[in-house]
Amino acid sequence: MNTMHQKRTFADHLMTLKKGWWILIVCAILFAGAGYLISTYVIKPTYEATAYILVVPQKSSDTTSSTSLVSTYQDILRSPEVVDQVAQKMGVTDKRLFDLTDRLTVSSNLDSQVIALSITDGSAEQAAIQANTMTEVFQDYLPQLINTSSTEVFSTARIPTKPMSPNILMNTAIGGVLGLMFGLLIVYSRVLGKKSATESTKDDASYPQAVSRPHS
Template sequence: MELREYLQIIRKRLWVVILITLLSTTTSAVISFFVLKPIYQSNTTLYVFKKIDTQGGIAYNDLLVGNQLVKDYRELVKSRLVSSTVIQELGLKDMTTSQMAAKLGVSLKNDTRLIEITAQDTDPEMAKEIANKVAEVFKKKVVELMDVENVQIIDKAEVPLTPVKPKKELNVAIAAFVGLMTGLGIIFLIEYLDNTIKTPEDVQKHLGLPVIGTIPVFPE
């Protein structure tokens, strides 16, 4: 099939592509702008000093916050021990420990010696409160449980001004692209399944027979 034939197929059922693209884009816009609640994220940064045993007189090594330690800290931050303490101290009676853990994240900050604790919530003030409280509780528990000598909070969480999700414009753009591709797929599928003969060219193409003549259709 040549490019011209593809273009003819698209032109013949262009309304299908336009309709599906508009429906997909409109639905995504309505959901993104009017249904989904904005999620705000606040973060706090900590510096962790882990104690190690050496014979060379070096008592501490502040460069041991590697990938494995970050995994350990992530599990501690999301543990029921930390979550329940944060819930209790913030007075969040309607929140479960699993719901609290789902709001939290831990990562190594820009490949440095610092770890970053993030908290997400629909209320920007609450996101800040949760992040700061988690940092306080983590600071106590990690010293008790993981042979860490000291933890310093470098940056406290602040009230975020803009939400991190949903990414409204991106959602609409993706929906428009998906709608366009879906519309094109549908019209080509319809064309593939349509085996009716409509033109003299179809006779030659599908039946391999020469066209002797055609009967014109006269308007009534």
Template sequence: MPWIYIYEDNINKKSSTKYMEEQVISISEIIDAVKKRWKIIALTTVLATVVSGIFSFFIISPTYEASTKIFIGKEGAESEGYNSSDVSMYQNLIKTYSELIKTKDLVNKAIDNSQYDLSVNNVLNGITVNTLTGTQILQISYQSKSPSIAKNILESITNEFITKAEELVPNGNVKILESVELPKNPVAPNKTMNIAIAFILGMMVGFGIVFLLEYLDNTYKNKEQLEKDLDIPVLGVIPMSDLD
């Protein structure tokens, strides 16, 4: 039932507006706002979670990653061993090899050998080359929507790289330490992470909407709010009945 509040008008409108603008929301008011509009929070949270789940499981295509590890050294190292200058040289040479793997000519030749109809730029975007710190090992990875394409393209790139590396450094020793295997599990999308993030974002959006609606609601629900905002006592309360 609506109410009419009767109070002593001993302040001007400017003062009243100032009190309204400078009011501070208490914890109890926040709790009351959440209790009153909890359905909005629940709706946005569930909606965001469901949409994220649909995209993660049914719309976004999974991405597979194949990888291999290659050792960069010199011929006869098993018998002669390495001195400090050799280790330093080959560690620096790895940086050159890292750039060699991602050259367009090498990738184009690897695509031709694999007999896949792929563009050079798309393959280059899927290649990742990492140098394992303090070692003479290169880790090469390739991502694709197809596990078989990921495996076969990376094998072709690796073989072409070994050929080019031997041409550049004839006395070098490039060995495959880890063969390319057919990837079984996708690396993306991370379904659990996507759903968790969507759950949190949906909840945050719901709270934001609730606080916005509460901020825009300038009606008084009880005499305590009126006394707090206007800093004047309420003299009486008259109930209003609905009129036809």
């Protein structure tokens, strides 16, 4: 009995989807198109440029402290003093680089002596310039603080050719999925509406009607 009921329910769902397939397709296309258009023409692209700095201990036996040095350098790179010097070296007068810490990412792999310095910007060229300027300022500023090691620029930041965001393909796919969900909501809402109307009609038909008697 339950198996028959499940088969009948599954068949009802298939029939519902079969009748409303065009609604699902239209909604998916509309939402996917909206995701593509918003990603292409509304959201401003963001570019990321990365420079790599190699931490070089002065003593060959000091390799055990390289990990702690990397952590220290990460904090120095994020310091306001370094950011201020970057702004000064670039000749910035409107203080727009003071938000550099919000666009700066400093990372390194475990037990690695290489620091990755990444900066995001709306301009691909500016992202590379800011990253390379920060590495130069860092190398000049570091000897004033720490004399136990030195740094070398392992790889300068290159001008990115593609934006890191928005991800047009992903946003388009998300729009398509949302469109399918919205389409399913419409399809099943229509089915429930028809069922409610049918049940209301049956109730009206089964309700006893008053019969008028002829006057004598």
